[in-house]
Amino acid sequence: MKILPLTLLVGLIAGSALADLHAEKDGSAATSARPDRAPNLTEKVTLSLKDANVKNVLQQLAVLLDVTPIMGADVAGTFSIDAVEMPISEIIQRIEAGFKLTIRIADGKMLVSKISTESTRPTTDELALDRLYLADPSLPRRGTGPLPKKDLKTFTLRPEGPGGEVRTVTFASPHIQATLPGCREPVGMMLLGSDLFDGRSWIAFADLEEVPGGRRLRGRIALAADAKSPENGVPVRLPGCGPAFRLLEAGDLPIKEAAVSPVTVPQTYIVSLQLIEVDESGETVLAAPKIASQASTSWVIASGEQIPPYGGPKPLEAMARFQGGLLDITDADALLALSVSITRDVDPRDGSDPVKILIARAAETLRVKFGKPERWTISPTYKLGRSALVAEVMLTRPTVMAVPK
Amino acid sequence: MTCDRYRELSTKDFIQEVDERLLADHLDACPLCRDRAARDAFLADPVVAAAAAHGRFHRRVRRTATTALAASILLAGALAIRLTRKPESEVRYILRGDSTGVVLTGPGVERRGETLSSQPKKGDRT
Numbered sequence: 001m002k003i004l005p006l007t008l009l010v011g012l013i014a015g016s017a018l019a020d021l022h023a024e025k026d027g028s029a030a031t032s033a034r035p036d037r038a039p040n041l042t043e044k045v046t047l048s049l050k051d052a053n054v055k056n057v058l059q060q061l062a063v064l065l066d067v068t069p070i071m072g073a074d075v076a077g078t079f080s081i082d083a084v085e086m087p088i089s090e091i092i093q094r095i096e097a098g099f100k101l102t103i104r105i106a107d108g109k110m111l112v113s114k115i116s117t118e119s120t121r122p123t124t125d126e127l128a129l130d131r132l133y134l135a136d137p138s139l140p141r142r143g144t145g146p147l148p149k150k151d152l153k154t155f156t157l158r159p160e161g162p163g164g165e166v167r168t169v170t171f172a173s174p175h176i177q178a179t180l181p182g183c184r185e186p187v188g189m190m191l192l193g194s195d196l197f198d199g200r201s202w203i204a205f206a207d208l209e210e211v212p213g214g215r216r217l218r219g220r221i222a223l224a225a226d227a228k229s230p231e232n233g234v235p236v237r238l239p240g241c242g243p244a245f246r247l248l249e250a251g252d253l254p255i256k257e258a259a260v261s262p263v264t265v266p267q268t269y270i271v272s273l274q275l276i277e278v279d280e281s282g283e284t285v286l287a288a289p290k291i292a293s294q295a296s297t298s299w300v301i302a303s304g305e306q307i308p309p310y311g312g313p314k315p316l317e318a319m320a321r322f323q324g325g326l327l328d329i330t331d332a333d334a335l336l337a338l339s340v341s342i343t344r345d346v347d348p349r350d351g352s353d354p355v356k357i358l359i360a361r362a363a364e365t366l367r368v369k370f371g372k373p374e375r376w377t378i379s380p381t382y383k384l385g386r387s388a389l390v391a392e393v394m395l396t397r398p399t400v401m402a403v404p405k
Numbered sequence: 406m407t408c409d410r411y412r413e414l415s416t417k418d419f420i421q422e423v424d425e426r427l428l429a430d431h432l433d434a435c436p437l438c439r440d441r442a443a444r445d446a447f448l449a450d451p452v453v454a455a456a457a458a459h460g461r462f463h464r465r466v467r468r469t470a471t472t473a474l475a476a477s478i479l480l481a482g483a484l485a486i487r488l489t490r491k492p493e494s495e496v497r498y499i500l501r502g503d504s505t506g507v508v509l510t511g512p513g514v515e516r517r518g519e520t521l522s523s524q525p526k527k528g529d530r531t
Binding site: 039043044045046047048049050051052053056057059060061063064078234235236237244 | 498
């Protein structure tokens with residue numbers, strides 16, 4: 001008789017163990033679905049960061065918390081940490097202490113500012129902002145004339161470090177698969193076209209990465225550098241490849257063509273974009289373009305306005321240019337590569353020529369579910385830290401019209 | 406025959422035929438003993454029935470205990486297997502990065518934040 005309570009206890013423990021096993025099995029299959037509710041500050045994150053841009057770290061934490069980051073223009077620095085299962089609240093505390101920041105999370109926003117400048121917000125006046133843009137030497141600028149035409153289709157991948165084979169790839173079509181040295185599998189590459197500000201080319205990569213429960217395509221997107229100035233290229237590290245490499249415009253280098261094959265996906269999709277300015281008081285939709293495209297090609301959307309008042313011979317412009325393409329497509333979602341450049345022509349009004357200033361430039365790969373809007377913060381320091389510039393992306397499939405018999 | 410003699414004979418397991426006849430005659434003659442014998446007979450049946458039920462109860466308890474013990478051993482074995490397994494990490498979100506960018510991975514999240522320095526670099530068309 002006395003064995004019954006013991007049996008019940010053991011049964012309960014073992015039952016919970018079996019229930020856990022079952023839950024783990026379910027969890028591995030459900031990793032592709034984001035939880036409906038965004039994680040809160042107690043969610044634990046494993047960190048492996050070395051000299052990472054603190055703005056990027058905060059932006060990714062904002063993605064995790066499903067809030068829009070708005071950061072002061074003076075928020076800067078690099079962050080290094082290795083930690084296992086650290087609560088988000090503790091990560092934020094460390095960043096606050098290490099960079100002398102104040103980070104407030106409320107109403108779907110993450111407001112980040114230097115403690116010393118917390119109370120000072122930049123002006124909203126457009127002319128005053130133009131003067132601030134002109135006075136900020138960190139913002140790239142050029143003349144307002146058109147860029148020289150380039151029709152580049154050939155690029156060089158130069159491995160980082162000693163050794164390694166330099167590989168030249170020519171795009172026979174916008175979306176190709178190439179066998180790259182040091183990579184376990186062929187790498188998908190998509191040519192997205194040239195950038196609005198300096199004409200350099202955006203190229204997106206799709207590489208297989210081992211994830212719990214199988215393998216999945218991971219995207220990267222990079223801006224090719226001038227072959228004559230390779231130090232301008234950002235090192236591209238793909239999960240299935242050995243060393244990182246720099247992506248360079250091939251120019252007049254001798255071409256040694258890698259094995260490439262065009263990727264053809266006979267599917268059409270519609271991408272709807274919204275360019276949104278988010279500040280402490282609310283949101284303003286600046287543009288809402290839409291485009292239909294084939295899955296195996298890339299697209300460009302330019303949206304802009306003339307800046308009043310202008311007194312010079314040429315109209316001044318404020319422009320946003322989106323370039324994107326799908327690297328992978330499934331029944332439920334797609335891996336989208338997206339770059340955006342925001343420029344603004346500013347007339348110094350001192351007799352000198354107007355200049356084109358690069359206000360923001362960003363690139364990211366996003367896995368987007370069909371029919372579900374996904375937000376991406378292009379710049380958390382828009383208007384010199386007054387607001388954030390956010391893109392809302394939604395992919396849909398075109399409706400097939402029934403043809404009456 | 407007296408009532409005491411009747412009680413003495415009636416509790417014996419084996420009695421002779423002549424004594425049986427004496428018992429029967431006494432029951433016919435003595436209403437007191439006849440009533441007592443009727444009561445004893447009435448009480449004896451439930452005791453026999455209870456004895457059978459008691460046996461069934463014990464058999465069921467023994468069977469239940471044996472089954473529970475076997476289940477305990479099996480479940481304890483399952484628990485032991487689970488405890489000896491390498492514990493799986495419950496980490497859901499991982500943030501990795503270096504000077505080239507920061508990657509966030511986790512359920513439904515695949516983001517790669519690129520570092521695009523706004524500082525004009527050598528070779529940029531400034």
